[in-house]
Amino acid sequence: MHTQTCATTVYTPARKIWSVEEVLELFEKPLMDLLWEAQQIHRQHFDSNHVQRSALFSIKTGGCSEDCKYCSQSARHNTPIEREPLKPLQQVLAAARQARDKGASRFCMGAAWRNPKEKDLDAVIEMVSAVKALGLETCLTLGMLKPGQAERLKDAGLDFYNHNLDTAPEYYAEIVSTHCYEDRLNTIDQVRAAGIKICSGGIVGMGETRRHRAGLLVQFANMIKPPESVPINHLVAIPGSPLANQSKLDSFEFVRTIAVARILLPESHVRLSAGRQEMSDEQQALCFLAGANSVFYGSELLTTDNCSPANDDELFERLGLISS
Ligand code: SAM
Ligand code: DTB
Ligand code: SF4
16 A cells, blocks of 8 residues: 555644734733843844844835825825936945945845836846945845846845835735735745845834734744844825824834734844834834844935934944944
């Protein structure tokens, strides 16, 4: 008789698969208990006082075809941001040099595209090689990728690709109608398959519920391989955008979101991202205690202001944080 050994093999997942209910239980813990749990996990996987710094630069601003309600760069909203062409290589390199000299370790280049055209990709590939040659890690965020494009970026030496899921699957259609969650997941899969590291996170403070915040984090935690980098943005309310009048999320709820991300994603860098400028030094310190270990460093994000490097340097000094 032929025995099928594989039929009796018990598959044991290497990691826990999280349910939204379990994640909600974490969110509901007393804040001190949640912070303690997150901090212990953080210390098992990272140097507790180290924070990674990425610089952001918009290589192509405005005029985007998509209708993401939070975004200043959608051509469909009446925001103060004007459409600009793709920046020339020398301008990108000058910004990268400046970021490196100020102490950033990664240079993240963002473009307001639904997806890059092949001609655009040729120019971006040149940028990746040139920025890498400066000794910086490279990251791109260009929108959705078509088959073959991720491989081209990998060949150019790209380290990270940023593509956020932004919110829970069931809330996504409230925020964007011109593409869907499946499209986002599909691009993430292509990037992973090409061997590029993934940066994927989301935005809180867009009117979503705690269940939606839990649902977003569950998406990352249950991936076969979770993203290496998980940016948690607080909405920057853009005048003229549909979310212009959205009220700010309770600051402790934001800290909880960081702590839960740390517990669910013990090996990922959790980045305290957009919205940091509106946070007090004390809230930022709580976020680092909760397990955030990366920031955007530089006085600008893509189209909005960020904390000034001088303020960040002073805050890091006061907190005894070391960065690279
Ligand atoms: N077009 C590409 C895309 O959508 O992936 C890349 C650029 S897009 C600006 C990158 C990310 O920036 C978004 O997914 C979102 O998470 C974040 N973002 C954009 N506008 C924001 C805002 N007003 N507040 C917070 N985060 C924002
Ligand atoms: C991410 O998660 N946040 C960054 C980066 N990835 C591309 C973008 C933040 C943008 C904030 C609003 C603006 O400056 O336009
Ligand atoms: Fe376009 Fe990206 Fe802004 Fe959406 S988030 S409107 S895809 S630039």
